[in-house]
Amino acid sequence: MSETSAETPWAFGAAPDPEDVLAGVDTRVPEGVDATGLAELCLALGDDALVLAHRLSEWCSNAPDLEDDIALANVALDLLGQARLLLARAAAADPGLVGRLVPGLPAGSPALPEDALAFFRDPDAWHCARFVEVENGDFAHTIARLAVFATVRLAAFQRLVEHPDPVLAAVAAKAVKELAYHRDHAGRWFLVLAQGTEESRRRLLEGLRALWPLHDELARAYDLDGARAEAEVVLDQLLAVSTVERPAVAPYDGPRHTDDLTRLLAEMQSVARAHPLGVW
């Protein structure tokens, strides 16, 4: 056998030192920008993206069709990318952040700041909205959540493009393109489920109703510069074209986080915490 083409796919592959996603970027906080406030904003936006990316990744190999496996994984990858940049930005803007939020980080840990925040932080120090924390439910629940989340987040990120911190502004500029796609994808499915069969409509309404008590908290968190008003108009358009009414349920008024988040983190952090000095 002499098949040189078979040799080329093989590579020994070097193990590069894991590098911060913002390596090479000027991460100094511009004058006049409150570094702590910037870090908190980035942390909250990063936490939402990471937790929803995790939820969406749970669909992998479980979706209704191969196309949906691929699409949901794509959305999850986009959000995971946003999360990494935002967590890294938060840590770089406020060098005391990781120490304050992750007091249990083992001495000598090789974890990058994004990983220290993701894998060694206890649930009460997370800043995500409960809207992204709750478990997936069925496909209709996932579509309803993604449609609302992408709509609300897109309106806010369109404003963050003008943020005085150039790093956050650049992250937002990249994210806006992704979120517009997510909103479109989930919006199309929302309409299909609303007008598909009786069962799909029933499931969609149930999913939306289950999520709705958590919508207000999400909308307030993303209400930057009048973003909420715009997001509500877009949501109303989606609901109208789908002949779906806003659920008449009161906003949820309970603890800051759900126990769904505790379970999610217990699973997500299990390997990293079992090997506190491990390199990956």
Next chain:
Amino acid sequence: MTTTQELQELQEGFDAVVARGDRIEPRDWMPEGYRRTLVRQIAQHAHSEIIGMQPEGAWLTRAPSLRRKAILLAKVQDEAGHGLYLYSAAETLGVSRAELTRMLLDGRQKYSSIFSYPTLGYADVGTIGWLVDGAAICNQVPLCRTSYGPYGRAMVRVCKEESFHQRQGFELLLTMMSGTDEQQAMVQESVDRFWWPALMMFGPPDADSPNTARSMAWGIKRHTNDELRQRFVDMTVPQAEALGVTLPDPELRWNAERGHHDFGQPDWDELARVVSGGGPCSAERIAHRRRAHDDGAWVREAATAYAARQASGFETGLRPSSTTGTVVEEVAQQPSRNHGAEA
């Protein structure tokens, strides 16, 4: 009716194309056995990609760094993509994805034996990339030149991505080998478990592989199982040395006379058991797929019903008007999906 003479001419034409190393294309005449063999092989390959999402997908929610989480998710997503275009290649032979899926779920078609083994730790993600995707590359690179056009072209893309997967696996293991003692032990333990099943991926020894000769005559297969297995061993030994792991075969040694490594034989009875559905996770894998398929039935029905209504011009009275803006117009477009008659 095709006369005997016409049939003979068609057969001669087909044989000549294969002999020249050219491609057979979907509209070309082909012997029924050739078509059947291809459907079986391509479907089995597609099923392997889809079932193969499970053992690694199980670690998506536990990947120990955000970079690893992104890599693994992208990788498992690639497997879904491979499944998709392999099913499409099979559909050029007159079968539907829905039928093939049904045959997988009913146990009438098989998938690669390797995915019936469990993944017990994160090192397994690396080992699957290094050994399993590595073995798959050995099997699949020659298939880029297979005689059936759509299959060969699909394999070109599959191989490019598999090569990337193999490298990420090796890179994960190399990183872990630079870590704690515990991590190094995890890598060795994982390699110990996957080595023999990886060798089995090439199929039974040539003497026990009755279909090989025919598949080679048709230009579907280019090398025998044992040739490919030998190639895999020869490639892997120096990589294991670079990693610092021991391959669990006391008979493994360089044979200068042959210019190849000698190695021991896997437990062929185990392969026969796994292939016939008796692997450690065989039942679980199919149950998982069946559950996902059944749980998604109402979604596929909804999409089919919606598409049918749109096609028949059904007017909801709430179609986008000029005042509702672009979002709603985008939303109102029908999703571009291929549903077939799966419900």
